[in-house]
Amino acid sequence: MDTDSKIKLNVSNGTAHVWSLEDIARLRREHQICGLLTGTLPHVAQQNVFLGLPLQLMPEEVVLLIEHGAAVLVDEQASHRIPTGSQLNSWQQQQKSKAQSSIPPLVDSTLNTPNLSEDQIQKRRLREEKRLAAAQRSTTPTEVSEDRLKATDSSNALQTAYNVDVPGASVEHPWYSPIVYESLESARAAGLWTFPNTQSEKARCAVFRDLWKQGYFMGIGIKFGGDWLVYPGDPLRYHSHFVATVHGGSKDHISPMEVVAHGRLGTATRKSHLLCKWHEQEDRVEYFSIEWAGFG
Incomplete structure (x- = not known):
């Protein structure tokens, strides 16, 4: 490739x-x-x-x-x-031109907008007249100046939606x-x-690779007391079936208390807990599934 x-x-x-x-x-x-x-x-x-x-x-x-x-x-x-001065100035000018070209011309009046029907124009005119009348009643005549009326009309004008492109990933920069x-x-x-640098990290890579080859998807499993969540398919479509924990060292051991904790937590979250062991000499992964069982 x-x-x-x-x-x-x-x-x-x-x-x-x-x-x-x-x-x-x-x-x-x-x-x-x-x-x-x-x-x-x-x-x-x-x-x-x-x-x-x-x-x-x-x-x-x-x-x-x-x-x-x-x-x-x-x-x-x-x-x-580090960009040179000419590179930086050229890039800034390009971004400014791109932003300005994406902004459509402003519409001076809502009544001349071809996208509105006659009924919409009439309703908008009535709303503007009511808003202006309410503003005039709430103030004295001396406070309502011509400039304020123009500002009110301008603020109530149709606001056309538009998109402006902004710089995205750094790969777009000429100095990258x-x-x-x-x-x-x-x-x-x-x-x-x-x-991977340590034996434990190598074991994690080996187990991850083995699960991946079997068609599983893996996600972060720290919330469920393990290394990964193991999904039978895309996590957008499936819930995870297992919580996996890797035990990689030759002298690595697990206590009975940890087995109980994994079993109870996995069952409480409707999952089975996988204990994964990587045998380096054989390049083989061994799995043990823990699931809490009810008695009586």
Whole structure:
């Protein structure tokens, strides 16, 4: 696959994000990768229900995509150059011209608007006359000046909706030159990406890969006491069936109390808990399912 056609994963501070809507759709449709939308609007930054771009990926998802040649890593910080004065001025002029060209001419009078029917024009005229009469009754004659009447007429004019394009992703900037890494080894050598580094992280990647090959979708499972939520299909269509926890080290063990906690929590949330064990020598994943059973 050509590098230009691969999905761009923008890495900053050790976290990979996707800014392209087309790439997000491809991740979900072609690669069983959902990620997590994390973006908010500047004026409602504390809103955390309906999130937007960018899409943040789990490190296991990043490793899987790179290993399968479906994506490349982009060093977001190093890709930004300092713009020259001429570049910045030219870009600002282009944005200003684009915004001005998208604004339609203002309509001086609502009565001359071809989009309104005769009945709508008549109703609008009556509303304006009532509003103006009410304003005149609430003030003395000396306070109602000609300028105020003109301002009232102007404010009540038909407000035509229009869209203004604003700069989106940084790839649109002329001073942005992406530095791309196609393999985990090259990104690790450059200090951009280090996951997986420990035995536990390697085990997580192995288990994630094995579940992914079986056709499952994975989501973040911290709310349910595990590493991932495991879905039988797209999370927009299915509820998760399992909560998965990875136990990767050769000396890793699990206490009876933890088994009970996983079983009760999973059953309370209508899921089974998967204990996942990666055998490195055989490159094999073993699963144990825990589900609380009622007695008596």
